[in-house]
Amino acid sequence: MPTEETTSRLVLLPVPWEVTTSYGRGASQGPRIIRQASEQIDLFDFELGNSWQAGYFMREVPSSWLELNKKMKAKAQEVIRMKTQMDPNVELQSRLQAEVNEACQKMSQWVYEESKVILNQGKMLGLIGGDHSTPFGAIRAVLEKHQGQVGILHIDAHADLRCAYQGFEQSHASIMHNVMTQIRPQKLVQVGIRDFCEEEFDFIQHHPKTIKTFFDLQNKKRLLKGEAWHAIAQEIVGELPQKVYVSFDIDGLDPALCPHTGTPVAGGLSLDQVFYLFSVLAESGKQIVGFDLNEVSSGDEEEAEWDGNVGARVLYKLCGWSVKTNEPQSNT
Numbered sequence: 182m183p184t185e186e187t188t189s190r191l192v193l194l195p196v197p198w199e200v201t202t203s204y205g206r207g208a209s210q211g212p213r214i215i216r217q218a219s220e221q222i223d224l225f226d227f228e229l230g231n232s233w234q235a236g237y238f239m240r241e242v243p244s245s246w247l248e249l250n251k252k253m254k255a256k257a258q259e260v261i262r263m264k265t266q267m268d269p270n271v272e273l274q275s276r277l278q279a280e281v282n283e284a285c286q287k288m289s290q291w292v293y294e295e296s297k298v299i300l301n302q303g304k305m306l307g308l309i310g311g312d313h314s315t316p317f318g319a320i321r322a323v324l325e326k327h328q329g330q331v332g333i334l335h336i337d338a339h340a341d342l343r344c345a346y347q348g349f350e351q352s353h354a355s356i357m358h359n360v361m362t363q364i365r366p367q368k369l370v371q372v373g374i375r376d377f378c379e380e381e382f383d384f385i386q387h388h389p390k391t392i393k394t395f396f397d398l399q400n401k402k403r404l405l406k407g408e409a410w411h412a413i414a415q416e417i418v419g420e421l422p423q424k425v426y427v428s429f430d431i432d433g434l435d436p437a438l439c440p441h442t443g444t445p446v447a448g449g450l451s452l453d454q455v456f457y458l459f460s461v462l463a464e465s466g467k468q469i470v471g472f473d474l475n476e477v478s479s480g481d482e483e484e485a486e487w488d489g490n491v492g493a494r495v496l497y498k499l500c501g502w503s504v505k506t507n508e509p510q511s512n513t
């Protein structure tokens with residue numbers, strides 16, 4: 182397998198960051214456990230053949246961000262504790278909160294700059310989180326490269342449309358709100374969504390032209406009535422423009438497939454449904470112009486072989502379809 186970045190078609194940027202995660206922990210270990218599990222996966226793929234030969238290069242997990250993550254996560258936890266316990270020291274609370282927001286901003290800027298360098302070299306980009314706040318800078322860079330003419334396929338249990346969460350502007354729970362209000366892609370198409378608040382539901386209702394949400398329960402009802410996933414997948418793909426960025430939160434899948442993820446929600450997609458959706462996307466002639474895979478986590482454990490295994494399989498498909506949907510013949 183090619184191991185040099187310069188000769189690779191696709192570069193994977195690991196971002197071990199989970200400062201604002203609220204419930205479970207371990208998303209910063211995502212890149213490491215995915216990389217470990219990836220050794221178990223055959224390179225040849227039934228749908229993708231030997232697409233891997235184009236070269237997928239994963240960068241080293243940057244230890245400096247891992248360290249800052251640890252430091253800032255402790256501060257964020259303290260802010261959350263102070264809020265829930267109504268600690269009277271509001272001055273300390275707002276100072277810590279500002280510090281956390283600043284660090285998240287710094288991470289985001291770094292991701293943006295690294296993504297730009299990778300894209301400017303004519304390479305495909307994949308980001309591996311980390312929590313779901315990590316891809317903001319990557320989405321910004323991809324959208325800039327394509328003059329905003331990109332739709333986002335967002336697979337997630339959560340709508341992530343909160344206007345800041347627990348006082349953190351760059352929260353994992355706000356990523357798509359930030360993307361829609363600050364980066365403004367052509368369209369946001371959400372799949373697997375089954376956990377959201379009223380504010381998020383209203384946000385979706387108020388943006389009928391730019392946001393299309395395929396709520397998990399609606400999809401399940403259609404399937405239970407006997408409709409085919411093929412029809413739903415075609416509808417999903419039909420909502421997207423020519424160029425597609427995939428933002429994949431692993432918790433969009435059934436939690437049996439990601440037991441250690443930070444905020445699991447019962448229900449969700451099977452791996453077959455997601456892989457079928459990718460193939461329908463590819464068959465439509467649309468192109469994946471960038472992607473992220475986030476919230477793959479080891480939880481409190483050092484190892485989480487199963488989470489890493491499923492994460493690696495998803496990553497492998499995302500890499501393969503990124504390369505394949507951008508081959509010259511698939512653009513005609």
Ligand SMILES: [Mn+2]
Nearest residue numbers: 338339430432
């Ligand atoms: Mn989620």
